[in-house]
Amino acid sequence: MRPEILFPLFAPITSISGIGPRFAALFERLVGAHVLDLCWHLPNGLIDRRYSPRIAEAQPGRIATISARVLRHHPAPARGRPYRVVVGDDSGELQLVFFHARADYLEKILPEGEIRVVSGKLEVFGGGLQMSHPDHIVPESERADIQTVQPVYPLTAGLPQKVVAKAVTKAVETALAHTADFPEWLDPALQRQRGWPGWYEALRDVHRPQEAQDLEATTPVRSRLAYDELLANQLALALIRRNQTRHKGRRITGDSSLRARVLDALPFALTNSQHLVLSEIDGDMASDSRMLRLVQGDVGSGKTVVALLAMMAAVESGAQAAIMAPTEILARQHHKTIEPLARAAGVAVELLTGRDKGKGRAAVLARIASGESAIVIGTHALFQQDVAFNDLALAVIDEQHRFGVHQRLTLAEKGRGVDMLVMTATPIPRTLMLTAYGDMDVSKITEKPAGRQPIDTRTLPTDRLPEVVDGIGRALRSGTRVYWVCPLVEESELSDLAAAEDRYRELQMHFGERVGLVHGKMKAKEKDAAMAAFVAGDTSLLVATTVIEVGVDVPEASIMVIEHAERFGLAQLHQLRGRIGRGSQKSSCLLLYQGPLGEISRARLNIMRETDDGFRIAEEDLRLRGAGELLGTRQSGFPEFRLADLQVHGDLLAVARDDAQLILNKDPDLDSERGQALRVLLYLFERDAAVKYLRSG
Ligand code: ADP
Ligand code: MG
Numbered sequence: 170m171r172p173e174i175l176f177p178l179f180a181p182i183t184s185i186s187g188i189g190p191r192f193a194a195l196f197e198r199l200v201g202a203h204v205l206d207l208c209w210h211l212p213n214g215l216i217d218r219r220y221s222p223r224i225a226e227a228q229p230g231r232i233a234t235i236s237a238r239v240l241r242h243h244p245a246p247a248r249g250r251p252y253r254v255v256v257g258d259d260s261g262e263l264q265l266v267f268f269h270a271r272a273d274y275l276e277k278i279l280p281e282g283e284i285r286v287v288s289g290k291l292e293v294f295g296g297g298l299q300m301s302h303p304d305h306i307v308p309e310s311e312r313a314d315i316q317t318v319q320p321v322y323p324l325t326a327g328l329p330q331k332v333v334a335k336a337v338t339k340a341v342e343t344a345l346a347h348t349a350d351f352p353e354w355l356d357p358a359l360q361r362q363r364g365w366p367g368w369y370e371a372l373r374d375v376h377r378p379q380e381a382q383d384l385e386a387t388t389p390v391r392s393r394l395a396y397d398e399l400l401a402n403q404l405a406l407a408l409i410r411r412n413q414t415r416h417k418g419r420r421i422t423g424d425s426s427l428r429a430r431v432l433d434a435l436p437f438a439l440t441n442s443q444h445l446v447l448s449e450i451d452g453d454m455a456s457d458s459r460m461l462r463l464v465q466g467d468v469g470s471g472k473t474v475v476a477l478l479a480m481m482a483a484v485e486s487g488a489q490a491a492i493m494a495p496t497e498i499l500a501r502q503h504h505k506t507i508e509p510l511a512r513a514a515g516v517a518v519e520l521l522t523g524r525d526k527g528k529g530r531a532a533v534l535a536r537i538a539s540g541e542s543a544i545v546i547g548t549h550a551l552f553q554q555d556v557a558f559n560d561l562a563l564a565v566i567d568e569q570h571r572f573g574v575h576q577r578l579t580l581a582e583k584g585r586g587v588d589m590l591v592m593t594a595t596p597i598p599r600t601l602m603l604t605a606y607g608d609m610d611v612s613k614i615t616e617k618p619a620g621r622q623p624i625d626t627r628t629l630p631t632d633r634l635p636e637v638v639d640g641i642g643r644a645l646r647s648g649t650r651v652y653w654v655c656p657l658v659e660e661s662e663l664s665d666l667a668a669a670e671d672r673y674r675e676l677q678m679h680f681g682e683r684v685g686l687v688h689g690k691m692k693a694k695e696k697d698a699a700m701a702a703f704v705a706g707d708t709s710l711l712v713a714t715t716v717i718e719v720g721v722d723v724p725e726a727s728i729m730v731i732e733h734a735e736r737f738g739l740a741q742l743h744q745l746r747g748r749i750g751r752g753s754q755k756s757s758c759l760l761l762y763q764g765p766l767g768e769i770s771r772a773r774l775n776i777m778r779e780t781d782d783g784f785r786i787a788e789e790d791l792r793l794r795g796a797g798e799l800l801g802t803r804q805s806g807f808p809e810f811r812l813a814d815l816q817v818h819g820d821l822l823a824v825a826r827d828d829a830q831l832i833l834n835k836d837p838d839l840d841s842e843r844g845q846a847l848r849v850l851l852y853l854f855e856r857d858a859a860v861k862y863l864r865s866g
Contacts (some may be wrong), residue, residue: 212320225260423485466614468747
């Protein structure tokens with residue numbers, strides 16, 4: 170349970186005065202629901218009002234705070250013209266300019282003959298110095314209140330800067346009032362060596378930038394807060410991992426009898442790279458610690474076969490294996506690939522998806538529970554509580570970045586010392602891997618099967634669509650199969666769906682019954698039927714949304730048209746394009762874009778034309794768009810950080826990992842004084858789930 174000292178920080182934001190129901194929803198969208206979330210909303214700019222020159226020396230373009238005597242009022246001479254007030258010091262004069270101002274109000278705040286302090290941006294107009302609509306006009310006695318540096322916060326529509334700044338200030342005050350005597354959780358030596366402030370000072374000062382440099386991510390203040398967040402992440406992972414390895418792994422060694430039969434049934438020989446990766450997996454499975462290995466291989470590199478052969482080792486040893494895919498289509502396809510090969514080896518395979526219901530599902534579950542089905546293929550449906558295995562020894566997770574940590578753990582808990590193999594086509598930067606798994610072994614399939622033809626990729630503006638349709642017509646007549654991909658952007662799912670349906674109807678007018686349609690909103694049966702028709706060649710032009718992005722394998726397809734290619738991430742385009750170029754035919758990919766393209770968009774599409782090296786594409790995408798975008802943060806399964814920026818604080822992540830390891834070695838249940846402080850840290854960053862793995866948690 171969350172310690173009481175943290176309650177005020179997790180109070181709802183509406184407990185802050187000034188945040189009523191009107192603003193609460195906006196704040197919630199901008200920062201989150203708790204007082205603490207406001208504290209993590211860091212300034213990204215500042216307004217420095219410390220510059221206070223004499224008028225004669227004042228530099229236009231700067232923000233200045235100036236003391237001057239009010240000399241004359243010049244009310245607006247006509248509608249649409251400004252009201253002017255001339256103020257001056259012993260060196261010169263300055264005009265204050267007001268549009269649509271009320272004379273009585275200006276006379277009240279700027280009485281003739283009095284000294285006033287004004288603060289705002291200086292401009293030159295008609296040869297003289299002026300300040301329009303000063304941000305502040307106060308008597309000399311209040312000068313100290315305004316001649317300061319104000320933080321500037323990121324905003325969202327409907328929330329003005331003043332409101333956000335005030336809310337954050339209050340939230341930080343609340344937090345500071347309640348955390349003044351928080352115990353320090355950092356290692357004192359590390360803190361000293363890095364020159365980091367205490368938590369209290371860090372939280373206070375991060376909202377009080379004095380200079381532009383104070384806004385940089387590498388300041389001691391920001392680094393400390395980033396480290397706190399990373400340490401909470403790594404400590405939580407270490408706890409989860411330790412809990413997992415509490416149950417020993419098991420030695421899984423096959424006799425290769427089944428594997429040999431699968432290899433015999435394959436119409437091809439494994440690549441060297443596939444052999445190598447498989448031997449690394451075998452080594453892990455044969456050892457008595459639990460395997461946690463990532464297999465990275467570009468689209469089309471042949472990960473599925475490797476997974477199948479690994480699963481055969483588990484089956485040879487008398488146990489079961491499961492492979493989980495992120496989509497129904499992909500699970501079915503795995504089933505289609507694996508089932509005949511497994512049958513050749515005399516191994517029973519089961520498919521379980523969300524679509525299985527009632528009696529049919531009960532029968533499937535019974536075969537899994539009895540061990541009759543040695544290999545189980547499925548979707549998220551495999552996590553469900555009533556899915557029990559007789560003896561699960563190996564879990565394979567395909568396209569792992571689509572699943573969250575908890576889902577992976579749930580599957581691992583369905584067996585005893587389950588070995589875990591995760592597969593991905595998206596090269597994931599090491600730092601990002603660390604945030605999701607802690608340490609993990611990595612194998613790479615670096616070679617593609619021989620005989621693959623390079624894909625000819627071209628970019629074309631959408632207004633050349635008629636030519637494209639003509640070209641597709643010729644290709645269809647010569648027996649080619651074609652994907653036509655329409656984007657599905659989350660915000661406007663329905664209108665995009667409509668676009669795909671419109672395109673479908675339009676292409677149908679040209680090509681009639683040969684056109685099929687598949688999208689995510691279809692009923693499962695319709696989806697299957699559409700895919701099956703395309704696989705069988707009953708349809709030869711398949712209009713699709715990105716449901717076909719991951720893994721779909723139809724070797725006969727050799728042309729892909731992607732509309733609005735500029736809206737896709739590069740990694741996603743690469744995945745999509747990986748659906749073609751799988752057969753012996755020459756393949757081509759047409760990227761249609763809606764012009765005019767910005768410089769970055771143009772550069773991105775050019776990369777797609779230049780290379781089909783997934784690693785290079787991912788790197789460029791990372792460089793152009795950042796990690797979150799690369800993986801599509803929302804469904805990525807990777808943690809999102811509020812204070813840490815992995816591009817900048819990546820090195821701190823490794824420090825945090827070692828720190829976490831050391832902490833748990835010395836104080837396994839966080840009982841010591843520092844251990845208690847670290848518990849607070851875990852709760853502070855909402856790693857509550859990890860705390861439950863502590864003996865006295
Ligand atoms: P991915 O790594 O993208 O998941 P798949 O496992 O779907 O790739 O394999 C892509 C295609 O390549 C499949 O049709 C598969 O049968 C084929 N394949 C796999 N390994 C080889 C190989 N060594 N030689 C030839 N074809 C292969
Ligand atoms: Mg695959």
